[in-house]
Amino acid sequence: MSAPARIGVVGGGAWGTALANAAALAGRDVILWLRDTEAAARMAATRENAAYLPGVPLHPRVSPTATLGDLAAADALLLVTPAQTTRAMAAALAPVSPVTPLVICAKGVERETGAFLSDAVAEARPGAPVAILSGPSFAHDVARGLPTAVTLAAADGGLARDLAAALSGPALRVYHGTDPRGVEIGGAAKNVLAIACGAVIGRGLGESAKAALMARGFAELLRFAAAHGARPETIMGLSGLGDVVLTCGSAQSRNFAFGERLGAGASVAAASGGKLVEGAATAGALVGLARRAGLDMPVAEAVQAVLSGEIDLEGATGRLMNRPLRAE
Numbered sequence: 001m002s003a004p005a006r007i008g009v010v011g012g013g014a015w016g017t018a019l020a021n022a023a024a025l026a027g028r029d030v031i032l033w034l035r036d037t038e039a040a041a042r043m044a045a046t047r048e049n050a051a052y053l054p055g056v057p058l059h060p061r062v063s064p065t066a067t068l069g070d071l072a073a074a075d076a077l078l079l080v081t082p083a084q085t086t087r088a089m090a091a092a093l094a095p096v097s098p099v100t101p102l103v104i105c106a107k108g109v110e111r112e113t114g115a116f117l118s119d120a121v122a123e124a125r126p127g128a129p130v131a132i133l134s135g136p137s138f139a140h141d142v143a144r145g146l147p148t149a150v151t152l153a154a155a156d157g158g159l160a161r162d163l164a165a166a167l168s169g170p171a172l173r174v175y176h177g178t179d180p181r182g183v184e185i186g187g188a189a190k191n192v193l194a195i196a197c198g199a200v201i202g203r204g205l206g207e208s209a210k211a212a213l214m215a216r217g218f219a220e221l222l223r224f225a226a227a228h229g230a231r232p233e234t235i236m237g238l239s240g241l242g243d244v245v246l247t248c249g250s251a252q253s254r255n256f257a258f259g260e261r262l263g264a265g266a267s268v269a270a271a272s273g274g275k276l277v278e279g280a281a282t283a284g285a286l287v288g289l290a291r292r293a294g295l296d297m298p299v300a301e302a303v304q305a306v307l308s309g310e311i312d313l314e315g316a317t318g319r320l321m322n323r324p325l326r327a328e
């Protein structure tokens, strides 16, 4: 495949819109699909996604639509709806050619099945080439044209290179690779860790405690990735270390902000503030996969125990601090 000329984006939230603009800036024609007909018409008329990216003009090459059939004209599709909807979205792409490459841009693991998103999409669209795009990238930064680097991986290295070239532009640098499992694990697991880091800050436990959690949480991410066939160097890259540093260190992250509000005393139900918190949806599935693989993931276990109401934050802190001492 040569670099695709037309990109379809499935999902018109913050990240879908930012990626649509970035692809347009890279010289691609972009079809941006939203599920809401009125929202698509409004975006087409006002040339702005006022609900998710207010104040950011939509690039002239981006065409919003609510008609799934319009995506059939695209040479590759970016899947940018929430992780828990990715399988259903892929299954709904009947009007699109079965061999159109699909790039999963959501970050998570399926709550109901414990499936990685690449496996869920492969089941929904057998035979479609699948790639993963992930890395440290706040939608608002990308939308404002601030310099950002992400990574895009597929089993087919040539496909990953062509897709990365198609999306790279003046402010978005897309690396390519052949470890999609590592890239998707990095993006999914860092959100769970970010909740823990936010909770530490919200509860006033200090920056030292947060740094310890980040480091020990990163160690468990590496263990989890290795046990699931990913390469350690992928986790040391953008969709691992890079995204842990970003998401665990900024209240701009919805996962971190959710944890911060939990730490300050909000209930699990109230702490999201109505925003998408992928780590909360993924924590249970991540812990389930780790247990099945016989892995010790105390930080993810603590997050899941708090979210499920099994223990409170004080209990979680005590549990982590009182584990048997061990070599690092």
Ligand SMILES: NC(=O)C1=CN([C@@H]2O[C@H](COP(=O)(O)OP(=O)(O)OC[C@H]3O[C@@H](n4cnc5c(N)ncnc54)[C@H](OP(=O)(O)O)[C@@H]3O)[C@@H](O)[C@H]2O)C=CC1
Pocket: 011, 012, 013, 014, 015, 016, 034, 035, 036, 052, 080, 081, 082, 083, 085, 089, 105, 106, 107, 108, 137, 138, 139, 140, 275, 276, 278
């Ligand atoms: N925001 C960011 O900075 C980044 C986000 N991501 C990832 O991208 C994914 C999407 O995040 P983001 O764009 O921020 O989320 P938003 O909450 O901003 O937008 C979600 C979008 O998905 C749509 N949507 C929700 N449910 C469905 C469904 N069942 N079928 C079709 N469309 C649906 C929403 O439509 P509606 O408005 O009609 O509800 C909305 O357009 C997440 O997995 C996130 O982790 C990755 C990197 C950066």
Ligand SMILES: O=C(CO)COP(=O)(O)O
Pocket: 107, 135, 136, 137, 138, 139, 191, 194, 243, 246, 247, 252, 253, 254, 255, 256, 276, 278
């Ligand atoms: O994935 C992201 C940045 O890389 C966005 O993080 P949040 O979903 O926590 O806002």
